[in-house]
Amino acid sequence: MRRTVVVVLVAVVVAAGGVVxxxxxxxxxxxxxxxTRPLPTVPVTSGDLSTSVRQPGELGxxxxxxxxxxxxxxxxxxxxxxxxxxxxxxxxxxDQRSVVLFFGEVPLYRPLADGATGAxxxxxxxxxxxxxxxxxxxxxxFTAGTAAAVRRWxxxxxxxxxxxxxxxAAVVAPAxxxxxxxxxxxxxxxxxxxxVATATGxxxxxxxxLDRRYRALAVxxxxxxxxxFGGTAVDGQVTAIGxxxxxxxxxxxxxxxNQQQTLGVDITVTSPESALGGVFEGPVTVEFPGESRxxxxxxxxxxxxxxxxxxxxxVVVVGGRRRTVPVTTGLVTSNRVEVTGVxxxxxxxxxxx
Numbered sequence: 001m002r003r004t005v006v007v008v009l010v011a012v013v014v015a016a017g018g019v020v021x022x023x024x025x026x027x028x029x030x031x032x033x034x035x036t037r038p039l040p041t042v043p044v045t046s047g048d049l050s051t052s053v054r055q056p057g058e059l060g061x062x063x064x065x066x067x068x069x070x071x072x073x074x075x076x077x078x079x080x081x082x083x084x085x086x087x088x089x090x091x092x093x094x095d096q097r098s099v100v101l102f103f104g105e106v107p108l109y110r111p112l113a114d115g116a117t118g119a120x121x122x123x124x125x126x127x128x129x130x131x132x133x134x135x136x137x138x139x140x141x142f143t144a145g146t147a148a149a150v151r152r153w154x155x156x157x158x159x160x161x162x163x164x165x166x167x168x169a170a171v172v173a174p175a176x177x178x179x180x181x182x183x184x185x186x187x188x189x190x191x192x193x194x195x196v197a198t199a200t201g202x203x204x205x206x207x208x209x210l211d212r213r214y215r216a217l218a219v220x221x222x223x224x225x226x227x228x229f230g231g232t233a234v235d236g237q238v239t240a241i242g243x244x245x246x247x248x249x250x251x252x253x254x255x256x257x258n259q260q261q262t263l264g265v266d267i268t269v270t271s272p273e274s275a276l277g278g279v280f281e282g283p284v285t286v287e288f289p290g291e292s293r294x295x296x297x298x299x300x301x302x303x304x305x306x307x308x309x310x311x312x313x314x315v316v317v318v319g320g321r322r323r324t325v326p327v328t329t330g331l332v333t334s335n336r337v338e339v340t341g342v343x344x345x346x347x348x349x350x351x352x353x
Contacts, residue, residue, distance in 0.1 A: 041317050041347040044297050049331050049338055051290035053214045059228070059284045061178055062205030062268055067091060067197040069099065070109050071168030075184045075196075084202055086176040088131045090157075092184075092196055098157045101177070102127040102170040112165040116142040123172070124165060128153055168192065176202050204269040204276065206236060208286050209262035212245050217288040218265050225287040226269060228279050234271035236286065241265050291331055298336045303348045304329070314342060315349040322349070 069092070077093035085091055090098045102108070104123040112121055122140040129138050133153045136145030147163035154161045177199035184196055206226055210218055224236045242264035267286060269276070299314060305324070307313035313324045330338030342348070 039349040044342050044346045046344045048294050050292035052287045054287050057206040057208035057284050057286045060281045061200035062203050063201030065173050065199045066195050067171045069194050069196045070192050075188045078182045079179045083179045100170045104172050110167050178202050206267040208265040210265045212261040227285040234275045236267040237270050239266050239268045293331050296338045301337050302350045317347050
């Protein structure tokens with residue numbers, strides 16, 4: 001019986017900081033005695049071949065935000081943990097006045113009225129327009145048309161229809177949020193600049209502490225595959241890659257060169273939420289694609305044997321006659337190997353399947 005070939009993937013860190021995947025495990029088999037009975041055969045096939053690296057990760061809600069109030073008064077209502085707040089919806093109430101969520105980055109840090117200009121005016125107009133309160137040009141200038149839209153918006157919130165936007169009338173986040181925790185309680189006095197809640201995004205993402213040896217496989221914008229508990233898999237995309245390696249010695253001592261180093265990698269789940277099957281948080285496995293070859297000839301790794309010159313070969317069977325054919329190996333995966341020196345459709349011997 002022919003000895004099985006062992007495959008080992010070694011990651012070599014090169015000077016430029018990348019990773020070269022070197023297949024060192026095509027362990028050359030020793031010569032075996034002639035088979036006493038015919039071995040099964042399989043055809044040489046043509047197709048694509050690729051490698052990958054699997055790393056553990058943690059599935060959760062993507063993004064982390066602090067919702068900061070810019071007004072003072074008494075808190076009269078707060079959101080619940082787990083609540084999803086979209087654009088224009090109430091985050092909290094102060095002195096019985098609703099404070100809503102606007103999308104953007106610039107806080108409403110000052111009163112805005114006819115004649116005001118600036119990035120905060122642009123944010124206000126963008127959000128009013130998205131909420132259906134049009135009738136003005138969306139730019140960075142507060143006009144009479146803006147004031148009219150503000151009054152309609154204030155009416156919808158049961159606020160005084162002044163046409164002037166008070167400082168802190170809205171809190172700001174980049175998109176819809178899911179409330180993680182709430183800081184104030186009803187009845188508490190609120191001051192400008194207070195954190196009223198911490199939140200996440202509503203979509204899902206994965207955090208991977210990637211073995212630094214595989215850094216070259218993590219590419220911003222690159223596609224990955226995320227395997228959930230139970231075998232379900234979803235698509236993901238790399239959105240951020242850390243630049244600082246970290247390591248955690250078990251004994252609290254200074255790290256050594258032999259200890260594993262990792263880089264934080266953030267991944268956004270791009271499949272629909274329904275594909276998660278109700279699993280929104282927990283451990284997952286992320287598959288990072290490695291090398292690939294298109295339209296190459298491959299055989300099972302077990303088909304490799306040793307030729308008389310010490311190289312690799314396969315045993316080709318035609319019409320019941322066996323002959324050893326030298327081959328050159330290329331990319332190796334967990335179960336197949338790229339070969340040249342044979343033709344597609346040839347049948348090669350393998351150990352019992």
